[in-house]
Amino acid sequence: MTKLKKGSRCTICKAKGEKEKAVVFLPHHRLALCKKHFVEWFEKRVEKTIKEFKMFSKKDRILVAVSGGKDSLSLWNALNNLGYEADGFYIDLGIDQYSEDSKKLSIEFSKKIGRNLYIVDLKEEIASIPVINSSTNRPACSACGTVKRYYMNKYAKQLGYNIIATGHNLDDEAAVLFGNTLHWDINYLKKQYPVLREEGGFIRKVKPLCKITEKESALYAFFNNIEYIEYECPFSEGASSIEYKELLSQLEEKHPGTKLKFYADFLRKMYPILKEYERKEQEEIKICKICGEPSFNDICSVCRLKGIIEKASTNN
Incomplete structure (x- = not known):
């Protein structure tokens, strides 16, 4: 900055x-x-983004996916200050000290703002991320994202929430968009929108920080005395998305506004075209034959993962 x-x-x-x-x-x-007007600007920008993409209203029950990081805690704080009914949902990934630290900070923050925090232990549901990583050939971040999306959706329904909000910021969205564009991955590009609508057992997922940078989120946390985990997940080392973030940040330093323009122009110019393509190539949502959760295959990704892990533990 x-x-x-x-x-x-x-x-x-x-x-x-x-x-x-x-x-x-x-x-x-x-x-x-100044500090006061930056905090006001941040919260107004979150509110504006919510209204621009028609994410949710004060009548909705929102479950914030909390990781203990600056983005998810800043989002939760902003929604709380803006008067939305937002509680937290934390998944204990079982990643040694990283999970212990992030869980502790998430619990302390929920107490600070007086909102509920639901905690799910991944070891009790399927296996910890280190075990999943050692049992499969999939990159840890890919498997982690799959199981997090699955259990967020499953428990949000069980707990009576109709919106899942995540702390993905502009840097995250621009980096993912950059990677998907490099590979011209239409299937991912057509889903890269701040709102994924509810359908076939999937709850609506939203990204209210999609136009706020990582630095802005960190500043908001600092000015609000929000204590968050400051080191990265050990499994994220070497991830291509981090390299893309660094490249885009170098561009941003020389040409302020590059990331926002890249992302906003995609949403304004390219996404409508991809949306039309999606209508023609609509994927059928099925019900997993094992767990009964929505899936695009007969057996969902998490149930397939469970089978791989069980087979690996039997062989060992």
């Missing part, structure tokens, strides 16, 4: 005739803001 010039005043305060100094500069928005 570009450094502030010495003595810069908050843009909003200056317009009001006040003299509060700015503490942060957002180059792609051409805004210099």
